[in-house]
Amino acid sequence: MPYINNYKAPSVDVETNCHLETKPEDYDFNFMFDVKPLRSDRVELRPFVPSLHAQPLLDGVKANPEIVHWLGLPSDWNSLDDICRWSESNGRRNPAMLRMAIFSAPLDRLDASVEDYVFAGTASFLESNYDNMMSEIGWICILKPFQRTHVNTHMVGLMMHQVLDRPEEGGWGLRRCQWKTNSLNKPSQSAALRLGYKYEGTLRAFVVLPPNREGAEKGRPGVRRADCMQRDTWMASVTWQDWEGGVREHVDKLMTRR
DSSP: OOOOOOOOOOOOOOOTTTTTTOOGGGOOOOOSSOOOOEEOSSEEEEEOOHHHHHHHHHHHHHHOGGGGGGGOOSSOOOSHHHHHHHHIIIIITOTTOEEEEEEEOOTTOTTOOGGGOEEEEEEEEEEEETTTTEEEEEEEEEOGGGTTSSHHHHHHHHHHHHHHSOGGGTSOOOSEEEEEEETTOHHHHHHHHHTTOEEEEEEEEEEEOOTTOOOSBOOOTTSTTTTSOEEEEEEEEEEHHHIIIIIHHHHHHHHHOO
């Protein structure tokens, strides 16, 4: 008997400069959890809006293209349209993902008011799951001047609080906050461990990377996408038990360190 299978791959068509002119008040984030800014005494995370944040992100990447090396982008960011396509097709259209713009106090005025904060990069909540009560922190791109400063610690700390704090504390009250990175990306792994994540293992051949992106192994000869390397994925997490059992206090100490 014949078997009916009418599957069609989802459309990835994105209009040129998608939402680049959309006003912030009209931009629909399409995310499964509540959307709001997150703030510490040195960093503020604001939901990413292309009309506000695409240009400073592009400027930062053009100045130092190496900062996106481990993101596994399907194409380089050379234009505002590239940023908008990334924000839309790999972001807003997925209700499990929320992109955030990172703003920091100027490095020479760490006591500046939030109105004087400057753009420092982007990060995302991803792989969010309402039923299984989990989310992930990733797609981290910190502009070169803000690397090896307070920015990463404060940014990740704020996002961990949002994922794992109880609703009465302002968080989503989820049970797992995970971290995945390329098995070759040692700085990312070190950052996660420093912030209290527990290493869970390496998932082999977990991602087929776009062409010309660095992975652990070459592609499989003779099959689709044979020219694309495969990424082994380093996995870690913080569970709610870890969080309430001491990781929250550990993260807060890192964020208040001077």
